[in-house]
Amino acid sequence: MNLESPKVNVSKSPQEVFSFLADVKNFESLMPENISKFEVLGNDKFLFALKGMPEIILEKKEVIPPNKIVLGAAGGKLDFSLIGNIVETADGNSDVHLSFSGDFNPMMAMMIKGPITNFIKTLVNNMPKAI
Template sequence: MKLESPKTTINKSAQETFDFLADVKNFEKLMPENISKFEVLDTDKFLFALKGMPEIVLKKKEAVAPNKVVLGAAGGKLDFSLTANITEPAPAQSEVELIFEGEFNAMMGMMIKGPIKKFIETLVENMPAQI
């Protein structure tokens, strides 16, 4: 399964946007309102839970300044990645698109597609105000 968020424009350079997204503690500022738990576990790992959903641990797997930050599942039953692709269409302006990729059986895919799509859209919608 591959889900892509809409691109969002941020009035910061690609490097500033990258620096924000590469620091996992900043993801707390981007979370949806229905977050029930957020905890930084390590410099590159955090745990979060949305109401009615299981806890998910994400670990920073790759960071390529200033264009890409990849988070991946850190343990658990699901294997997936969340990639932030950052471009700089103009000086002091960046665009971010989130891409969620994972391998799930058909039943699981149907159950999580809607909530995951809404989740990544909320993350990008919250970026311009937070970065």
């Protein structure tokens, strides 16, 4: 299952956006309002939970400064990744969008498609004011 967030423009350079996203503690400021838990577990790993959902641990899997950061599931039963793509615009700002990729059975994919789509949309929409 592959999902894409809308693209947002952030009035910061790609390096500034990348640096913000590379620091996992900054993801707390991007989370939706219904977050019930957020905990940094190390330099490259954090745990979060949304109300009514299980806890999820994400860790940095790949970094390609200043254009790409890949976070992946750390343990657990589900294998997925969240990819942040950063592209410089003509005016020195950045366009950012998130991609979610995971291998789920059809029933699971149907159940989580809506919540995951809303989640990545919220993360990216919170970036312009958080960074």
